[in-house]
Amino acid sequence: xxYSNSNSTIKGDGSMTQPKIPVDLIMKNLAKETExxxxxxxxxxxxxxxxxxxxxxxxxxxxxxxxxxxKLKHYKPIKTKTVQTPLLLIYALINRETxxxxxxxxxxxxxxxxxxxxLYMVDWGYPTRKDRYLGIDDHVNVYxxxxxxxxxxxxxxPKINLMGICMGGTFSVIYSALHPEKIQNLITTVTPTSFDIxxxxxxxxxxxxxxxxxxxNFGNIPGDMLNxxxxxxxxxxxxIDKYVGFFECLDDKEFVENFIRMEKWIFDSPxxxxxxxxxxxxxxxxxxxxxxxxxxxxxxxxxxxxLTMPLLNIYGKFDHLVPPEACEQLTGKVGSxxxxxxxxxxxxxxxxxxxxxxxxxxxxxxxxxxxRDKQTAKVPKAVVSTLKSRTPKRRITTKIAKN
Amino acid sequence: MDKNETxxxxxxxxxxxxxxxxxxxxxxxxxxxEMFQPPENKEPSQPKGRLDESLQATARxxxxxxxAMGEPSSLENYQKAVGMMPNLSVDLTxxxxxxxxxxxxxxxxxxxxxxxxxxxxxIQELDSELIKNLTETYDKELSRYLKVPQIGMNRLYQERMMxxxxxxxxxxxxxxxxxxxxxxxxxxxxxxxxxKMAEMAEAGPLDEKSKTYYKLWIKLLExxxxxxxxxxxxxxxxxxxxxxxxxxxxxxxxxxxxxLKQINIPSNLDLDELSKEIYLLKKRVRLLEKxxxxxx
Numbered sequence: 218x219x220y221s222n223s224n225s226t227i228k229g230d231g232s233m234t235q236p237k238i239p240v241d242l243i244m245k246n247l248a249k250e251t252e253x254x255x256x257x258x259x260x261x262x263x264x265x266x267x268x269x270x271x272x273x274x275x276x277x278x279x280x281x282x283x284x285x286x287x288k289l290k291h292y293k294p295i296k297t298k299t300v301q302t303p304l305l306l307i308y309a310l311i312n313r314e315t316x317x318x319x320x321x322x323x324x325x326x327x328x329x330x331x332x333x334x335x336l337y338m339v340d341w342g343y344p345t346r347k348d349r350y351l352g353i354d355d356h357v358n359v360y361x362x363x364x365x366x367x368x369x370x371x372x373x374x375p376k377i378n379l380m381g382i383c384m385g386g387t388f389s390v391i392y393s394a395l396h397p398e399k400i401q402n403l404i405t406t407v408t409p410t411s412f413d414i415x416x417x418x419x420x421x422x423x424x425x426x427x428x429x430x431x432x433x434n435f436g437n438i439p440g441d442m443l444n445x446x447x448x449x450x451x452x453x454x455x456x457i458d459k460y461v462g463f464f465e466c467l468d469d470k471e472f473v474e475n476f477i478r479m480e481k482w483i484f485d486s487p488x489x490x491x492x493x494x495x496x497x498x499x500x501x502x503x504x505x506x507x508x509x510x511x512x513x514x515x516x517x518x519x520x521x522x523x524l525t526m527p528l529l530n531i532y533g534k535f536d537h538l539v540p541p542e543a544c545e546q547l548t549g550k551v552g553s554x555x556x557x558x559x560x561x562x563x564x565x566x567x568x569x570x571x572x573x574x575x576x577x578x579x580x581x582x583x584x585x586x587x588x589r590d591k592q593t594a595k596v597p598k599a600v601v602s603t604l605k606s607r608t609p610k611r612r613i614t615t616k617i618a619k620n
Numbered sequence: 621m622d623k624n625e626t627x628x629x630x631x632x633x634x635x636x637x638x639x640x641x642x643x644x645x646x647x648x649x650x651x652x653x654e655m656f657q658p659p660e661n662k663e664p665s666q667p668k669g670r671l672d673e674s675l676q677a678t679a680r681x682x683x684x685x686x687x688a689m690g691e692p693s694s695l696e697n698y699q700k701a702v703g704m705m706p707n708l709s710v711d712l713t714x715x716x717x718x719x720x721x722x723x724x725x726x727x728x729x730x731x732x733x734x735x736x737x738x739x740x741x742x743i744q745e746l747d748s749e750l751i752k753n754l755t756e757t758y759d760k761e762l763s764r765y766l767k768v769p770q771i772g773m774n775r776l777y778q779e780r781m782m783x784x785x786x787x788x789x790x791x792x793x794x795x796x797x798x799x800x801x802x803x804x805x806x807x808x809x810x811x812x813x814x815x816k817m818a819e820m821a822e823a824g825p826l827d828e829k830s831k832t833y834y835k836l837w838i839k840l841l842e843x844x845x846x847x848x849x850x851x852x853x854x855x856x857x858x859x860x861x862x863x864x865x866x867x868x869x870x871x872x873x874x875x876x877x878x879x880l881k882q883i884n885i886p887s888n889l890d891l892d893e894l895s896k897e898i899y900l901l902k903k904r905v906r907l908l909e910k911x912x913x914x915x916x
Contacts, residue, residue: 246828346888347895359906418849425859430866434873436892450849452802453842461834 261467269470271477274315276326278338282367286342287360289367292330299333300586302378302401303368306338307361309384310493311443313485314338316569317382320478325569328579334586337368339385343487349436352492353500354515357392365392365399376401378586383407383539383565384497387507390547391514394524402589403524404582406531407565409543410550413505416540418450423502432491440486450537479570508546521547527555527589529582531568538565557585642690646683730761751800755793763790777878784871787864794857794864801857805844812840 282289308314317338318326329336339361344351368377379400381389386408393400414420431438448455466472506512512519528551532544541560548556559581561567561574568574688694766786770778816836820826827833848854877887 246830250830346891347898349892350896350899421850422855422858425855427859427863427866430863434866434869436888449802451842451845453805453838453845457841458838 257465257468264468264470264473267470269474269477271474271481273320273478273481274318275321276318276324276330280340281337281371282364284360284363286344286348287364288340288342289364290338290340292326292336292338294333294335295330296333298335299583300335300378300590302374302376302586302590303335303337303372304329304378304380304586305365305368306336307379307381307385307389308339308341309382309386310341310356310489311384311486313482313487314340314382315485316482316566319482319570320475323475323570323572323575325575325579328575329583332579332583334583335372337364339364341487344437344490345488346436349432349491351490353388353391353496356493357388358395358515361388361392362396365396369399375399378402378404380404380406380582381408382569383409386410387497387501390521390524391507391512391519393526394519394521395514395517397523397525400526402527402529402586404529404531404585405544405547406568407533407536407539407544408530408547409501409539411505411508411543411546412502413508414540414542416542417538419538420502420540420543423498426498426502428495428498428503432495436491437488438491438494440488443489444484444486447538508550510550521550522552524551525553528553529557529559529585531559531561531578531582533563533565533568534560535563535567536565555589639690639695642686645686646690751793751797755790755797758789758793780871780874780878784868784875787868787871791861791864791868794861798857798861801848801854805841805848808844809837809841812844813837816840 276292278290278292280288281291306314306317308317318324321327326336326338365377365379369375376399379389379393379402381387381404383406386405387410389403390405390408390410393403412420412423435442463473463476466476500506500512504511507519508521510518510520510522528548530544530548532539532541534541545558545560548558561577563571563574568578689698763786766782766789768782769775770782772778813833813836817826817833873888877889880887
């Protein structure tokens with residue numbers, strides 16, 4: 218047996234011991250592994266050159282509303298409606314809402330539809346240079362508000378259910394505090410509301426980011442820059458280990474398909490409108506105004522005590538982007554008496570993509586909504602006419618049937 | 621032969637050479653000048669055009685020059701000038717070499733000062749100190765050459781270009797520092813892996829599978845990165861790199877805008893102005909619509 222003495226140690230009596238690193242056995246195993254890698258690569262070539270099903274967001278929907286770059290997707294329930302009030306999903310501006318419908322069998326959207334929930338989802342689109350001046354006020358009080366009014370008119374309901382994801386959840390909280398009369402129930406998932414914490418790397422880094430300088434120079438924040446920043450949060454796992462794992466399972470077609478879908482989503486990063494970035498970094502990350510009821514949006518101070526509707530707050534225990542400490546304070550600050558925190562044993566996106574979490578997560582939400590569903594099928598004419606008069610007249614409405 | 625005799629001999633040789641040249645070239649140029657002069661029995665004719673005038677002037681100039689060179693006084697002056705050349709060359713070379721030696725001395729002194737600024741005695745810290753030193757050196761010593769005020773009609777564009785070059789250099793240096801910082805956990809994790817393997821070897825025979833060591837290394841690497849990212853020094857370097865990037869992008873954009881302006885293509889600034897106006901107009905329209913609906 219060959220031994221390496223590069224790491225020899227000295228005993229108490231001064232003599233040297235030779236640690237026995239079986240270099241020859243390691244080399245022999247490497248040779249065997251190389252053989253198995255070779256076989257795997259042969260199979261992998263067949264897999265990669267085969268017809269891979271890597272489409273994402275395949276659940277059928279129609280675009281029922283559009284304003285500028287923002288679209289509203291409508292999904293019809295597969296089963297009989299169990300919750301009369303429609304649910305509006307608001308995703309973050311970072312990455313795309315397609316993550317909620319990543320693949321058949323692993324789709325939050327599909328699960329909701331199977332449970333009889335009528336679903337609407339905001340598609341924020343891809344901001345261009347002209348969107349650089351849109352701030353939080355424009356997203357909350359214009360786009361979200363117009364969409365909410367549209368759904369209320371379309372469904373003939375005075376209020377809707379609102380569910381926000383990550384930054385979309387922050388927008389949902391702000392919206393619900395400013396327009397509580399339009400929201401029946403609010404669900405926030407992995408939503409940062411308190412930013413003055415030291416457990417999350419993002420919170421530590423964002424304090425040092427020169428938001429004004431970046432916005433003035435770049436206009437919109439490039440999606441590529443965001444991608445790189447998120448990869449830097451854990452380069453060992455996200456830049457090395459992930460791909461090592463991929464190469465090890467390259468001969469597994471299903472694995473490859475799921476991996477490619479995830480890659481498609483994770484690197485599909487729209488730019489963030491400059492003013493929104495500036496306001497979010499300065500008002501939230503650097504000054505933590507929201508949880509202190511000091512944040513001003515569109516000239517109005519956001520008072521969390523005005524958030525009086527039932528609130529379900531879900532977050533992940535191992536979320537490295539939005540740690541539990543950033544989420545759990547919300548329920549204690551709102552005016553609602555009906556609040557619930559739910560901490561899942563998963564990370565930031567595990568809640569949505571892990572089949573195990575989806576089995577807990579969506580039924581829980583559906584059940585929670587059903588218990589609080591006070592909506593009746595028909596709404597008095599007086600309410601409908603009020604809704605009609607408030608909805609903006611000039612708007613592009615398109616209907617696109619999608620498979 | 622002493623120096624004076626040598627110089628005299630050389631002067632005599634060059635005089636003979638000059639005479640030979642003069643006797644050879646003068647007849648050559650005579651036909652050219654006569655070509656443009658009318659014959660004696662004819663009246664002087666006017667030059668046919670600018671080309672004729674130019675050729676006449678050139679031929680006259682050469683003839684005059686050759687004749688002048690044939691005169692003894694001219695030849696003497698020429699000899700003196702040629703005689704001075706070796707001394708002049710030596711003086712010039714001496715001055716240049718002295719200047720170069722002085723510059724070398726200054727460069728050496730400058731390097732010595734920079735070396736003295738490296739405070740760390742630990743060889744492992746040397747590379748990070750070196751990078752920081754390079755950055756400081758660039759900021760203090762080299763950057764100022766790019767900030768020299770420009771003159772002339774295009775001074776503004778030249779200054780902007782040099783500003784962009786300056787910011788690019790600063791960005792390169794900051795990026796080196798940032799990448800160096802990002803590399804540190806890799807280095808440390810490899811060292812930690814070696815130590816772990818030594819400990820494992822002491823405890824018993826080592827695992828044959830390479831995957832075990834890879835998993836161990838990845839875990840160590842992840843741990844080191846987490847440790848690094850939480851340190852305020854990292855956030856500081858990251859912030860400085862972002863600032864350097866911002867400054868470079870701004871400076872580059874200014875240069876690009878100047879170029880686009882020259883070829884009449886709208887730049888980002890122009891589009892931003894328009895976008896802002898449209899955005900504000902839309903806001904006003906929305907507000908007016910809302911007020912109108914409220915009134916209704």
